[in-house]
Amino acid sequence: MRARSHPEVASTREAYALLGLTGPVEGEALTAAFRIAIKAARPEAAGGSEARFRQTIAAWRLIQRQTAPLALAAPAAPPPAAPVLAISPLDALNGGAVEVRIGGRLLRVRVPAGLRTGEHLRLKAAGEDGATLYLPVLVRGAHGLSAVGDDLYMTCPVSPRLLADGGRLEVETHAGPRSAWLVAGHQPLRLRLKGLGLPARGGRPQGHLFVTLEPSEAAPSPAEDLLVRFTRVWTPDRLAA
Missing domain, CATH: 1.10.287 (Helix Hairpins)
Known part of the structure; x- marks a missing residue:
């Protein structure tokens, strides 16, 4: 109920x-x-x-x-709370080494890929008395990305003309450029790029990347976007070949 x-x-x-x-x-x-x-x-x-x-x-x-x-109901002298392990969305995506201060010590710890906010990282014998610590994880927004649960979020500037007329949109993501087709008169405020969120881990599924389309006069026009993609593919080395 x-x-x-x-x-x-x-x-x-x-x-x-x-x-x-x-x-x-x-x-x-x-x-x-x-x-x-x-x-x-x-x-x-x-x-x-x-x-x-x-x-x-x-x-x-x-x-x-x-x-x-x-x-x-807390005890009169509760043990000190474990420090929060703050990581970026890219750390959560790829894993790697991050720094955390425990007491007066600055430790460099390795985190696995796929950590979510609310999970805990186990550090064996990291306490001052040699005890095992369980650090609560917090995925903080950085590098244009934010994380909520399994999913990642970002914004992408888009030419108003492309939004109005439709066409091919290229989004620069953490996993490289990804393409999407916009239909004139039916533009979503947000795109979902499947499988580009946080990786599957334990019982948590693979997440997705949600991209907010943000109209911007500074964004490349459809013609400029086509030229950028052409230049990326047809490098001088490829033309010489």
């Missing part, structure tokens, strides 16, 4: 999913996840809408209500 105070969120599990989380997190990681989710849910944002905006706020309030009783 849906709670009367949160008519748009069916359960705590759904609330975490709306914030792009795979499970409970606390403190800065939870607040940061909410900020990313509410920014992506705004009606003027890519894929945002009034309904999604209201759902995200309802999810945040529901999680706060669920975690508030835990704070009252």
Whole structure:
């Protein structure tokens, strides 16, 4: 049964999913996840809408209500919270080495590809007493990309003429250029490029890349875009051959 105070969120599990989380997190990681989710849910944002905006706020309030009783029952001297491991969307895509400060130490740790906000990275014997630490992960927007759950989001400037007349659009993504066809009079506000989101990991599926089309007079015209693609393919070396 849906709670009367949160008519748009069916359960705590759904609330975490709306914030792009795979499970409970606390403190800065939870607040940061909410900020990313509410920014992506705004009606003027890519894929945002009034309904999604209201759902995200309802999810945040529901999680706060669920975690508030835990704070009252906390021990008098709780252990210090583990630092948040903040990584970029490119780190989440490809994995690699990132730095994290633990106490007075700056450690360089290797993260696997496919980490999502809300997951934890296990660091064996990284605590000051040699204990194993579980660092909550936060995927922060960077390099023109943001991450919500399994999916990535970016914007692409597009010539107003191309939007009006339709034609071939080339989008520069983290995985290289990708093409899409725009139909005159039926332009979506957002494109979905399948399989270009975060990689599958554990029980999480392969994500997608959502591209917001942003009209811009500074964007290449269809003719300029064609010239750029021609130049990329027909390099001097290829012409000489």
